[in-house]
Amino acid sequence: MSVQPGWYVDPADPDTRRYWDGEGWIGKPIPVDATPPEGPPPPEPAPAAAPVAAAPGPQPGHPAPEPYPGQPGGPGAGPHPGPPVGGQWPGYPPTSGHPPTSGHPQGPPPGWPYPTWPVRQPVPRPHGLPLASYSARLVARLIDIGMVFLLNVVVNGWFVWRYFQEVSPYLRESVRRSLAGDTSTEGLPPLGEQTASFQIAIVLIATALWFAYEVPSMAARGQTFGKRVVGIRAVPVEADQPLGFGRAIRRWGTLGVPTLLWCCFGLGLLLQFVGAVSLLFDQPLRQALHDKGAQTVVVKLPRNRPDTRTAPRDSANPPGDTP
Numbered sequence: 513m514s515v516q517p518g519w520y521v522d523p524a525d526p527d528t529r530r531y532w533d534g535e536g537w538i539g540k541p542i543p544v545d546a547t548p549p550e551g552p553p554p555p556e557p558a559p560a561a562a563p564v565a566a567a568p569g570p571q572p573g574h575p576a577p578e579p580y581p582g583q584p585g586g587p588g589a590g591p592h593p594g595p596p597v598g599g600q601w602p603g604y605p606p607t608s609g610h611p612p613t614s615g616h617p618q619g620p621p622p623g624w625p626y627p628t629w630p631v632r633q634p635v636p637r638p639h640g641l642p643l644a645s646y647s648a649r650l651v652a653r654l655i656d657i658g659m660v661f662l663l664n665v666v667v668n669g670w671f672v673w674r675y676f677q678e679v680s681p682y683l684r685e686s687v688r689r690s691l692a693g694d695t696s697t698e699g700l701p702p703l704g705e706q707t708a709s710f711q712i713a714i715v716l717i718a719t720a721l722w723f724a725y726e727v728p729s730m731a732a733r734g735q736t737f738g739k740r741v742v743g744i745r746a747v748p749v750e751a752d753q754p755l756g757f758g759r760a761i762r763r764w765g766t767l768g769v770p771t772l773l774w775c776c777f778g779l780g781l782l783l784q785f786v787g788a789v790s791l792l793f794d795q796p797l798r799q800a801l802h803d804k805g806a807q808t809v810v811v812k813l814p815r816n817r818p819d820t821r822t823a824p825r826d827s828a829n830p831p832g833d834t835p
Contacts, residue, residue, distance in 0.1 A: 515750045519548035526640055636796050639752035641811035643798050644744040646791070649810060653788065655738030656726065663721045671714050678704030711775060719771045723764065731760035746808045755808065763806035
């Protein structure tokens with residue numbers, strides 16, 4: 513995934529912004545509340561090389577000093593790594609508040625953590641927001657399941673009632689024989705002629721109701737009713753902005769489309785269960801399979817977060833560049 517060039521919050525110092533050119537950070541940082549210039553920062557002049565003083569040679573009448581251990585030609589001499597590039601040893605976090613400012617310094621795209629740390633890696637904060645907890649996402653999903661179930665009771669209830677009318681003679685006789693210890697299947701009442709039709713209609717209506725409930729609200733706000741209640745939101749990895757219909761459909765499809773396979777010996781339910789619990793095994797962004805397919809993350813919103821849909825737009829801070 514490539515992040516579009518632009519000014520973003522510096523992952524190493526959230527109080528500043530830096531310019532990401534698609535491959536790395538360039539230019540000097542600016543305060544996070546300052547108005548960034550149009551386009552990339554101007555190139556910095558190359559620093560003048562300081563003259564290197566020649567080492568004094570041995571004076572006449574004085575013997576040359578013996579090399580100390582570790583010095584070339586001295587005891588224990590061997591290959592030693594050169595000085596760190598930009599004053600930073602590879603694999604360690606920046607010792608200063610910012611990565612090196614020239615060329616393409618090593619660093620993650622906006623919203624991504626540094627990949628290697630000598631101690632425990634900090635929890636990433638995409639776009640300056642904390643990741644949603646597992647419990648918050650579970651509660652939001654359970655609320656959404658309840659809402660979709662209520663919609664099915666209203667819209668799909670008649671089809672479910674007719675389906676059970678078609679299969680009830682078969683089920684009653686099967687239960688009676690099971691209680692009597694009779695395991696034979698001969699003479700069981702046949703299923704109704706419309707059983708398969710009602711089964712297909714139920715599954716199609718349930719899938720359509722789930723789509724209508726989740727996709728439009730996720731496309732516009734990144735939130736379903738359950739997510740609004742819990743206070744979490746799905747945002748793109750590369751920018752804090754609405755998902756849009758294309759990304760919302762991709763995100764829903766990983767969980768919603770397997771509903772059509774409920775009739776295939778529960779295969780659809782198994783796929784949905786795997787997709788729902790996959791976020792427990794993903795680090796560091798806690799992305800479920802549907803998050804990975806749509807390149808989204810779920811973040812926790814602060815209590816007094818302004819509504820981006822009604823707040824006036826600032827031309828100097830385009831969408832996706834939230835301090």
